[in-house]
Amino acid sequence: MEALHIAPGRNLAVKLVQNSGVDCFSGVRQVGFASLLSGKRKDRSFCVRARSYKEEGEIASRGSGNAQDKETEQGIFLGAERDGTGSVVGFHLLPHSAISDERVLETQEVEADKLFEEIKSSDTTSPTTTYNVVFVTSEAAPYSKTGGLGDVCGSLPIALAARGHRVMVVSPRYLVGGLSDKKFVNAVDVERPTKIHCFGGVQEVGFLHEYRAGVDWVFVDHPSYHRPGTPYGDSFGAFGDNQFRFTLLCHAACEAPLVLPLGGYTYGEKCLFIANDWHAGLVPVLLAANYRPHGVYKDARSIIVIHNLAHQGVEPAVTYKNLGLPPGWYKALEWVFPTWARTHALDPGEAVNVLKSAIVTADRIVTVSQGYSWEITTPEGGYGLQELLRSRKSVLTGITNGVDINEWNPSTDPHLPSFYSIDDLSGKVECKAALQAELGLPIQPDVPLIGFIGRLDYQKGVDILLSAAPDLMHDDVQLVMLGSGEKQYEDWMRQLESTYKDKYRGWVGFNVPISHRITAGCDILLMPSRFEPCGLNQLYAMRYGTVPVVHCTGGLRDTVQTFDPYAQEGTGEGTGWAFSPLTKDSLLTTLRIAVSTFREHKTSWEGLMKRGMEKNMSWDNAAVQYEQVFDWAFIDPPYAG
Numbered sequence: 001m002e003a004l005h006i007a008p009g010r011n012l013a014v015k016l017v018q019n020s021g022v023d024c025f026s027g028v029r030q031v032g033f034a035s036l037l038s039g040k041r042k043d044r045s046f047c048v049r050a051r052s053y054k055e056e057g058e059i060a061s062r063g064s065g066n067a068q069d070k071e072t073e074q075g076i077f078l079g080a081e082r083d084g085t086g087s088v089v090g091f092h093l094l095p096h097s098a099i100s101d102e103r104v105l106e107t108q109e110v111e112a113d114k115l116f117e118e119i120k121s122s123d124t125t126s127p128t129t130t131y132n133v134v135f136v137t138s139e140a141a142p143y144s145k146t147g148g149l150g151d152v153c154g155s156l157p158i159a160l161a162a163r164g165h166r167v168m169v170v171s172p173r174y175l176v177g178g179l180s181d182k183k184f185v186n187a188v189d190v191e192r193p194t195k196i197h198c199f200g201g202v203q204e205v206g207f208l209h210e211y212r213a214g215v216d217w218v219f220v221d222h223p224s225y226h227r228p229g230t231p232y233g234d235s236f237g238a239f240g241d242n243q244f245r246f247t248l249l250c251h252a253a254c255e256a257p258l259v260l261p262l263g264g265y266t267y268g269e270k271c272l273f274i275a276n277d278w279h280a281g282l283v284p285v286l287l288a289a290n291y292r293p294h295g296v297y298k299d300a301r302s303i304i305v306i307h308n309l310a311h312q313g314v315e316p317a318v319t320y321k322n323l324g325l326p327p328g329w330y331k332a333l334e335w336v337f338p339t340w341a342r343t344h345a346l347d348p349g350e351a352v353n354v355l356k357s358a359i360v361t362a363d364r365i366v367t368v369s370q371g372y373s374w375e376i377t378t379p380e381g382g383y384g385l386q387e388l389l390r391s392r393k394s395v396l397t398g399i400t401n402g403v404d405i406n407e408w409n410p411s412t413d414p415h416l417p418s419f420y421s422i423d424d425l426s427g428k429v430e431c432k433a434a435l436q437a438e439l440g441l442p443i444q445p446d447v448p449l450i451g452f453i454g455r456l457d458y459q460k461g462v463d464i465l466l467s468a469a470p471d472l473m474h475d476d477v478q479l480v481m482l483g484s485g486e487k488q489y490e491d492w493m494r495q496l497e498s499t500y501k502d503k504y505r506g507w508v509g510f511n512v513p514i515s516h517r518i519t520a521g522c523d524i525l526l527m528p529s530r531f532e533p534c535g536l537n538q539l540y541a542m543r544y545g546t547v548p549v550v551h552c553t554g555g556l557r558d559t560v561q562t563f564d565p566y567a568q569e570g571t572g573e574g575t576g577w578a579f580s581p582l583t584k585d586s587l588l589t590t591l592r593i594a595v596s597t598f599r600e601h602k603t604s605w606e607g608l609m610k611r612g613m614e615k616n617m618s619w620d621n622a623a624v625q626y627e628q629v630f631d632w633a634f635i636d637p638p639y640a641g
């Protein structure tokens with residue numbers, strides 16, 4: 001039997017496969033289509049484009065810095081990083097997860113309750129029908145978050161619950177052996193251990209439960225969720241047994257409404273599953289293949305929400321027998337790689353594709369913006385699934401994500417040194433000065449401060465930004481980047497910082513407080529994403545009066561309107577700039593237009609800021625649109641195969 005290529009400490013997958021007597025395959029990592037389409041042909045097994053692999057709060061080690069840390073009023077630890085001669089060469093934030101988890105969690109809990117109460121008491125018409133809704137997700141903030149999926153699955157359920165639906169969120173209980181494990185401290189064991197048949201054996205999972213902000217948060221417990229790293233991997237890369245871990249999650253989520261007496265009652269069979277991204281993609285097919293033929297979940301429906309089509313959960317075809325599905329359902333997952341993407345001449349290119357199975361078997365499909373719902377039906381944005389998606393266009397809807405308006409509120413944000421609002425922007429000036437001071441940049445109110453926050457990968461167009469940076473550094477601007485991801489980009493950021501000490505700061509790591517302070521303290525937020533299903537940072541930026549400059553794609557195109565100074569009888573309209581094509585030159589040209597508007601047209605700039613801040617981005621809007629999709633899902637009979 002061929003050995004699995006996995007890092008030390010990942011014995012579980014090996015054992016499982018060995019025990020099952022199933023053929024092994026070389027590498028069980030998630031296959032990402034982004035890299036295939038980017039023209040970088042790699043060994044499929046190791047062509048990984050999962051989310052950031054960095055630990056929350058990871059800090060770039062940058063030489064022999066001796067950080068002097070101090071706690072600010074907001075409880076944020078920060079210090080200048082100095083070289084051997086004592087010169088400031090960077091800034092250094094202690095891991096947020098190591099020092100302020102409890103405080104942040106408390107704040108988030110209060111905010112979640114506020115969101116629930118606010119939506120409940122808002123005068124938006126209540127839904128005519130309420131549903132039992134079961135979210136299935138690999139991450140849900142504040143319990144787990146590596147990106148926008150966590151934000152959405154931490155907020156949308158609360159908004160739906162506030163509108164009268166009974167809502168459960170099923171996600172793994174990740175224990176990493178650090179302080180962040182405390183996030184699960186209020187979750188109580190429901191004492192309903194459940195056996196799951198998959199990967200050639202029987203696995204027992206437990207369920208923990210916390211009722212918070214009107215939502216039943218259910219955490220699936222299994223040893224494979226207990227290890228250091230992010231939900232998807234660690235410094236060695238993606239975990240080798242991710243397919244196993246998320247197969248377990250899907251099976252457990254299908255059992256949860258039947259077996260968990262939450263608040264005394266189970267959710268029962270008539271419920272609506274909302275499966276998010278490929279990690280939850282087996283849910284619709286499990287309902288159709290394992291339950292409905294036995295008369296269970298006849299009245300249930302499922303929706304697959306696509307947050308990012310580039311990640312599809314593709315594995316060698318041999319994996320099929322591990323998924324706990326009857327043999328007759330292979331076709332739903334069948335996936336054949338195009339000839340050019342095969343590893344050698346005899347490779348038949350046969351694989352299983354979990355997201356594809358969800359697109360085939362779910363009752364409705366939602367993507368996170370209207371623009372993206374069209375893009376995924378084109379060869380450029382469809383990542384090989386465009387024809388299938390076109391064939392299901394009648395059940396495909398785009399709904400733009402909302403913003404948790406309590407967590408992202410510049411007049412109450414506990415991470416900020418000063419508060420501000422649309423009526424009094426003076427606090428924003430203070431936030432900028434404080435950010436410049438924290439970063440060790442010259443405190444210059446008139447110099448535009450440009451920010452970038454996000455995963456350092458192909459999707460986010462970091463390479464374009466980094467290649468434009470040296471040109472940009474000739475201008476009188478400052479640039480700060482916060483992100484983690486591919487090492488080449490992290491190194492590139494460090495290099496830029498050492499070259500342009502007075503103008504550039506690159507923060508390698510995942511840090512929520514600093515992301516809030518960059519959003520508030522910058523004048524411009526740059527998002528040169530190659531594709532962007534929705535994008536949340538541009539929404540946060542507009543709420544904070546920070547003007548977005550974005551590549552005109554997907555959700556960015558839908559949410560950022562390019563400034564037109566002549567509209568509205570000369571008072572202007574628009575909330576930022578959406579540029580195209582995505583090249584270094586067009587990025588620089590647009591950025592320079594934005595910078596000259598900032599410098600020379602103060603009134604226009606204030607108009608841009610205020611129009612962004614006025615936008616209604618609440619989750620309540622999105623929740624109402626989701627309800628419409630729920631109604632539609634229940635009009636048609638469920639998928640039966």
Ligand SMILES: Nc1ncnc2c1ncn2[C@@H]1O[C@H](COP(=O)(O)OP(=O)(O)O[C@H]2O[C@H](CO)[C@@H](O)[C@H](O)[C@H]2O)[C@@H](O)[C@H]1O
Pocket residue numbers: 146147148149151152307308368401453454455482483484509510511512515532533534535536537555
């Ligand atoms: N280094 C860092 N430190 C702290 N915070 C960081 C960070 N890097 C990123 N974040 C945070 O993570 C979130 C990222 O959200 P995005 O929507 O921009 O992208 P993502 O690609 O993860 O999500 C996918 O799903 C979401 C949700 O549907 C879609 O909006 C999006 O287009 C799609 O790619 C934001 O809250 C951001 O502030």
